[in-house]
Amino acid sequence: MVKNKKEYVLRIVKILERNFEQTKYPINFSNNFELLVAVILSAQCRDEMVNSVTENLFKRYKKIEDYANANIFEFENYIRSAGFFRNKAKNIIRSAQLIMNSYNGVLPQTMEELIKLPGVARKTANIVLSVAFNKSEGIAVDTHVIRIANLLKLTKCKNPIKIEEDLIKVIPKKYWANFSFYIQSLGKRICKARNLNHSVCPLNAICPTGRHHV
Ligand code: SF4
Secondary structure: OHHHHHHHHHHHHHHHHHHHOOOOOOOOOOOHHHHHHHHHHOOOOOHHHHHHHHHHHHHHOOOHHHHHOOOHHHHHHHHHHHOOHHHHHHHHHHHHHHHHHHOOOOOOOOHHHHOOOOOOOHHHHHHHHHHHHOOOOOOOOOHHHHHHHHHOOOOOOOOHHHHHHHHHHHOOHHHHHHHHHHHHHHHHHOEEOOEEOHHHOOOOOOOOOOOOOO
16 A cells, blocks of 8 residues: 555656756745745745845845844834734744854754744745755645645645655655645646646646546
């Protein structure tokens, strides 16, 4: 059973790879801390809006010290359009302060350390580890992965931690980072929350949800 599931997942990964390999990472950043900031801002916020917010933010705040010393009210104004701006501002500034105080101003490179930063859970840490450091300690589970992993029957859970455990069991480690990225790309373009475009989906021949609707 597990073997079959592994073969099924591998087919999914290969198909997604063919379709989304050339897709550019949608969020703009020019260093690892900016990536962390952008990923924190991306919670419940579209990529285009994140990029529009960070365009000015990254001009005003250049180094981690600038974030650590930021005036929270001024900072909030810069990120207001990203939503949940009070929490996000607090988390970003406190993360910068913790990095300055505990990690000599250098963004840590392990899951264990990253999830100690305010506002950073496993999803954000997994993205930062894979995109910034090319490391895979897990699989980033965001809303697209939660939804589509269920549609593909790779899990029966809605809890991101449990979904990550289910996926790790069947996806070879070398695909962990790309799997999330491909599924996010699929979720944004084709398998959308309010509009599952089964007929144009590259997975429709094998997806247990889609194949009955083509
Ligand atoms: S076939 Fe349909 S449900 Fe399955 S992944 Fe594609 S769009 Fe989503």
